[in-house]
Amino acid sequence: MKKTLVIGASLNPSRYSYLALQRLSANNIETVAVGLKEGNVAGVDISMQPVDFENIHTVSLYLNPTNQQEYYQYIVDLKPRRVLFNPGTENPEFYAILKSHGIIVEQACTLVLLSTGQY
Template sequence: MKKKTLVLGASLKPNRYSNYAVQRLVANSIETVAFGLRKGEVSGVTIDTELLDYETIHTVTLYLNPKRQVEYYNYIVSLNPKRVIFNPGTENPEFYGLLKEHNIAFEEACTLVLLSTNQY
């Protein structure tokens, strides 16, 4: 089963890891939705600028620094994902505690590495 993924902190800039993550998720046939500050499209995926009530999100992969994550805590928990991936630079022990309280798995990992090593 493919793991529908929300890329939170998606960028239109091709040199950003979040942009490359969207490309690699699509290339791996993983249903992908994205949220970012600027509306646009990457590999056929629309980057939404409003927080939508996405259904059946399996994974949220974060590309926001810990300070920027705070305003999204409740939103991410409300999606009830199976896991949250904290990419390098997004590690956030405060948020880990909240995720644990809601029985949401999390890992400090790189989405791109997980994809390239078939561990996603």
């Protein structure tokens, strides 16, 4: 399956990253997460520190471009197949870095992709 890392994961039910964790879990997609606070959403543990996860297919970003910078090398080193830039996370600088490493860049909403069967 498409093991997914959610970066910018939140424990706040009103946040889209929270909903993404719920929907990924509901769709039986193995999911791991990094956020500002440790906790658990829909059976997914949220780590406060970047973890060297293995076999990440998709990274789903929920951080603005400024906050993404500290994760550039981390994400590249994970060697995901693709990175989803959810609305509000668009970052042409990071697109170029990812593409130069052969990583697919998609400007798409994780929730929409899941609800339309395109994930």
